[in-house]
Amino acid sequence: MDKSFDPRTIEQDLYRQWEESGCFAVRDANAPPYCILLPPPNVTGTLHMGHAFQHTLMDALIRHRRMRGDAVLWQGGTDHAGIATQMVVERRLAADGKSRHDLGREEFLKAVWDWKEQSGGTISAQMRRLGNSIDWSRERFTMDAGLSNAVTDVFVRLYDEGLIYRGKRLVNWDPVLHTAVSDLEVLSEEEQGSLWHFRYPLTDGTGHLVVATTRPETMLGDTAVAVHPDDERYRHLIGQQVELPLTGRTIPVIADDYVDPEFGTGCVKITPAHDFNDHAVGMRHNLPLINLFTIDARLNENAPEAYRGLDRFEARKRVVADLEALGLLEKVADHRLMVPRGDRSGAVIEPFLTDQWYVKAGPLAEPAIRAVEDGRIRFVPENWSKTYFEWMRNIEDWCISRQIWWGHRIPAWYDAEGKVYVGRSEAEVRERHGLGPAVALAQDEDVLDTWFSSALWPFSTLGWPEQTHELGRFYPTSVLVTGFDIIFFWVARMIMMGLKFMDDVPFREIYITGLIRDAEGQKMSKSKGNVLDPIDLIDGITLDALVEKRTAGLMQPQMAKKIAKATRGQFPEGIPAFGTDALRFTLSALATTGRDIKFDLGRIEGYRNFCNKLWNAARFVLMNVDGHDTGLGPDARMPTLADRWIQDRLRATATAVTAHYDAYRFDLAAQTLYDFTWHDYCDWYLELTKPVLNGDADASVKRATRHTLVQVLEALLRLLHPMMPFITEAIWNDVKPAVGVDARFLVERPWVETEDFPADAAAGTELEWVKGFITGLRRIRAEMDIAPGKLLPVLVQNWTEPDQERFLRHRTLLDFLAKPESVTWLNPGEEAPESALSLVGEMRLLIPLAGLIDKDAEIARLTKEIGKLDRNLEQSESRLANESFVARAPAEVVAKERARVAELRAARSDLGAQLERIRRL
Template sequence: MLEKNFDPKTAEPRLYAAWEASGAFAPSSDPAAEPFSIVIPPPNVTGSLHIGHALNNTLQDVLTRFERMRGKAALWLPGTDHAGIATQMVVERQLAQAGNRSRRDMGREEFVAKVWEWKAESGGTITNQLRRLGASCDWSRERFTLDEGLSAAVRKVFVTLHKQKLIYRDKRLVNWDPHFQTAISDIEVEQREVEGAYYHFAYPLEDGSGEIVVATTRPETMLGDTAVAVNAKDPRYTHLIGRAVRLPIVNRPIPIIADDYADPEKGSGAVKITPAHDFNDYQVGKRNNLPLINIFDPQARINENAPKEYQGLDRFAARKKVVAEFEALGLLREIEKTRHAVPHGDRSGVVIEPYLTDQWYVDAKTLAQPAIKAVEEGRTVLEPKNWEKTYFEWMRNIEPWCVSRQLWWGHRIPAWYGPDGSIFVEETEEAAKAAAREHYGHDEPLRQDEDVLDTWFSSGLWPFSTLGWPEKTADLARFYPTHTLVTGFDIIFYWVARMMMLGIHFTGEVPFKRVFFNALVRDAKGAKMSKSKGNVMDPLELVDSYGADALRFTLTAMSGQARDIKLSTQRIEGYRNFGTKLWNATRFTQMNGCARAEGFDPAQVKGVLNRWIVGETARAAQTVTAALEGCGFDEATNGLYRFIWNTYCDWYVELAKPLLNGADEAAKAETQATAAWVLDVILKLLHPVMPYITEELWNQTADLGAPRAQGMLITAQWPVLPSSLIDPAADAEIGLVINAVSEGRSVRAELNVPPGAKPALLVVEATPTQRQVFTTNAAVIAQTLRVSEVRFEDAIPEGAIPFVVDGATLALPVAQFIDLAAERARLAKEIAAHASDIAHVNQKLGNPAFVANAKEEVVEENRERLAESEAAKAKLESALSRLQAAG
């Protein structure tokens, strides 16, 4: 017999160890099994599980477990990303805290050895946390982006692209982090609102005939100005186009140019152009052939390209000096306070500079074309489909991809420089030396490029490099292209697009057939989670409190396509209770002798209740299967919830009690066998979402008898049930019973009829078939609705509350149990209170200023409150209407 309660704390580690030891996570070796593969979006090796990881990995696990049970060779390939800047920062911080030498004191080789040492000790944290969540990855195939095999793939891709002239070296603007002194990707840039100012500076015309006023939030960059731009359609400045101003402080003439970037409606309509320190200005500079003057060094200090008195100053010190000097020159026209967004490094926290440097670039424009075509032709499907527009828009306007980083931890760029600056790009140093020997006619000393590659470069190869490419491995042949990628929409550009480009270019096939973008997890009020707000929910703490199954079910149930998830502990607690409900229903079947019958055939059951539950089970299996096939995770879990809680636990178990306790042995035996069969199907259908409790119940109910094979549930066969099991006649009969009891319970609840009161249920108007149903099921209706009897009447007596079910008119005579007048007054009062609340919230939501200025979560909270009040009011009005009909 089952214990009274399921204990996740003891069961989860035991069950996970058993799964892993059994080899169940590895794909089937049966060559006839259809392959199904997912590669994990590799978390940072420095990371720990956050709620977004929990959602993303739960959905991947649901799909993997589902397809494994369907007999496919299901591979979920795990691994971690070396996370260049994040990992380097962690180790540097540890060195600083320990009072050790800095990385620059240590030198590259010793520092990188220290990082590998850290990785060996602490790098497995997140993979162990994924195990706690129940992730059924094939850990025997776990990869790391700096594994030798993956590193070889990275070198081959870089060298091949370079020889195809798709990788090149160029001087362009990048996001520069002055703290780490490296270029960083857009995803590592965080826009922060800060207090700032627009400084209005007057630039004198070179001929002394006047001035032109420009406004800037970054006064220090004026030292690198190479033009002033105005709009050709702005009548204030057309006469100045082609003339020049003398740049104050620097005392250099710069032209006044016409460019559409200058907006006549903004500020003075004239803008300073600093092509080396602003991305928009860089484009203006390209269009107008302006020189690029870099005034910063790698630490964002003023360099030798500025006047001597500024050289060596920090950028913010230079800002103060520029403003003071403009004021002294009488050229400061205004300081206008403002709040504006300023880019910061998400790791370093310092202000990011657009910075002109030599970097390595990928010709993304060329690589993007086949990747665009693949989605257009449906070879890769994006779900939800609305993300296609975002994908196409970005890919069709893609810029060159900067892939070099000025770090030490990562894939070092396989490029070597000769003494005359010639570059030799090869997979090995030996090959580079050979190329140099051929070039020079003799050996020359070579220096390898100091930079490493952007981590998105190596993770862009993830779907095929993890399967052994460039070697022609059995895994690559069997599992590539992968089937589904589950990922967050925030990395559609940084990761998904790059995997598409590189995968197609190097394998000739798309890297995945389908991409499912999961939602963002927010707090219960709809606010984005952040440490500063104090609303972050730790998934491991939630697992400790409620069990992994409850968290998994909650995330899956709320993961509707394109919807943000509002996560609350109340929802998780509710789904833990769902697990408890199933546990108790299983105990009930054990206590009532429910057992699998040898040769049981659900198509042959005779009793109407059993025919009904067999049909409902077939419907549930079909619903869940179709939903999971289409990544309709919420549809699958909501279907499971309704079927298990409402259909099986509430109705079937309740309606089966008279049969299980009755004298008809044949009906009892059939009901026991049917209940056991349905329970087995339930455990299979629910397993992908709630693996732990279902596996435990599967193991603990082995004593329910034959014919279930004594294997683990994780590898059990997925139920495929035909529509022929659905019996319309049984549906109609049991449906009428359920609807009559449900509506009768609603009437009792709405009118506060005491639980102990037992009025009769009157059948006033019904078809002959319905009358037969009420006669046959009178005992079970009386028991479940708590009425004294089911009686047929020709009219509704005074004091009876009428209600209609499936066209039949029924009534509950309740006047002897409640004060009808007092109930009418109570209902009227509650309706008025809801009406007042509805009017108040409607007034708020009808105010455009409130909707525009209030926080998104506050507006949403009010909308939900309105919907709840309207629903409650409608229910109360229905109850009052019934009371008034009772006379």
């Protein structure tokens, strides 16, 4: 083995070997099936921290189950990402001074497919860097032939059953992209705006009503003014008419519970064609719907002539100016409001009345609700089922059409009179409806929402509508790992479609992850400049490169500078190459069930050190077993206490880790493995073997210790492998000859079972006593600043006969690791000189201090340390005494400061006690 661990020298080569050897393909057809569907990332995308987090957890589950002997399939693939992909290609065309309309639909789609073949595999390559053990031979794409056929088939079947229809309703409209978009593609953030108050005169001349709006241009489409039915101020006006300024129309005053009497004036303008809430009011009161806008948000022919053709924001200025000129502008107030913007275009989204295709969701939702109620599907954590139920029980019909070219084109055709025909092809339509060649048909120009094809992912990827072997073997899948933000958009729809077309749920369990946030708890976003690229964490990046970085246009220079500034404090030269294993183990350790994750570069640095610890431990083992017999042999003696203890600890660790995987407690599994590796195996067991291996122990005892060294290390590598696949595979390749294993790869080895190692509670009890004795003396050395190699006279008080027997039984170990000069067993009541004390159960270990330390130097050292603590304590206490700091600082910052004060006080107390003890000498 190399002297130091360098992930860059092993990772990509190991992954190539795994993939070329078919390690990720389904094995053992008779074993229980275990299947996870990869939530398909956008083909245009790159790996972000959210991907890295969820993919790490999925891969850990997959590798774990593969090692437990299941027939495992991790079904991967990518999504065609309709809007995002079309925008990428349109930008490329724009750089050449062209648009998609210059090419025409057929040539444009050819250009998209060409781009996908050349550049669309970036994220797949990055997933390999992360170690994803996906069966790449089965990789799917939502626009491949098989999935496209499934999409068409589902659309036709739902239409034939009356569950898909075409209707005119409000949608989120992007006036730049000229298409409807889903709620998930709308980002609403608070912005500074204005609240305009307008007067609407009563037609009987008795006064006016004042309405307030943040969108003055939409008042041209008002069809009512609403008040609350119980509002005494306006009850007498219900049913009367008001003049709608600038339009020459009159509109009624209506009563509706939607109105909040406490907000504004208690009068609300109702514009049913340009506001979702107003639309609902309009439907209840049969109000007319007046659409004011064109597809690019300009005023259309339904607006008064003076405003036609104006951009909506220019029309806003004109409307306000005209109302002010008429004396109808009462006031303008500053107002913070949530502004919806398209996540791709950045344009303000407009509620827009247009013809779209819809799925009738209610009939599909009912069985999907029952599937979670009766336990056929289980949410982990369970509380997310409440979120699911809330949305499903109030579900609205799903708009599935998009006005773009890249995607699954809607399988509907129109004749000259506009009559619609749906079928799998134009030929099928003509045959089903008896339409001869003389009847001209034109296919619908729209494509389906990307989420429509994604909703079929659990069964379309397995070959449906064909009844394939994989479909029968792996549907329903085992678990879905996803974020809470797409429970509505994807999870619920997969459940509905799975029950409808497979007559069974698509997955048995849904593990909902939290969001990855930065170290301060802020959501990672480009605008905040706190985004981390997982590949940068794996490979490392200099500060200069970080500042200059452009990743598909997603990171602007000023944002990279912010990251560099935050990074410089910890890593002056830039982000080092932490490697994939350190990143994966960090993400696993942070995966507390259902909670958002604060990602701190300090954590990944700590787990990079953990990788080094494991590597160095393996080198120690191999140096001590190389060229030696590691079998037990016919004359083998009983293993040492340390050998029996570490096997018992390994047994307990394997049992706990298995249980944590089954409960999706990746954090607890990681912590258990960390504690065993660092503390039990490295810090204790390897040290406990040194007196045996380097001393004059019997050859068979040494052989038993060497056997245990490699057997436990090999088993530990298997336990760590699902979370840390690369370093464990690399070490295992060197270890396997000593273990006598002829498997090609660690990835193909079985999981560690409880019965593989013997239980030995007595060894645990015995060794804890030994550890306590050693730790007690080491603690005194540390507290008194005594050199590690100095031999110590030990006095023992309050001891029992078993304590003395244990000391004699393990004298070799204790002399080697604790380095006592002498051990004196004091009789009951016998006085001891001024000593440092450490407890081992009820037994007291005493080290007489006289002559061991330089009294004056120790007093000076402790006084200096106490002074430093006092200054830090005064600073922190002063900060907490500042009412402004406590009131304005984030709660977690205040809590951190209070915890610091508590730690400083405890340390101050301990050092003060030591100082007093030294002074008494």
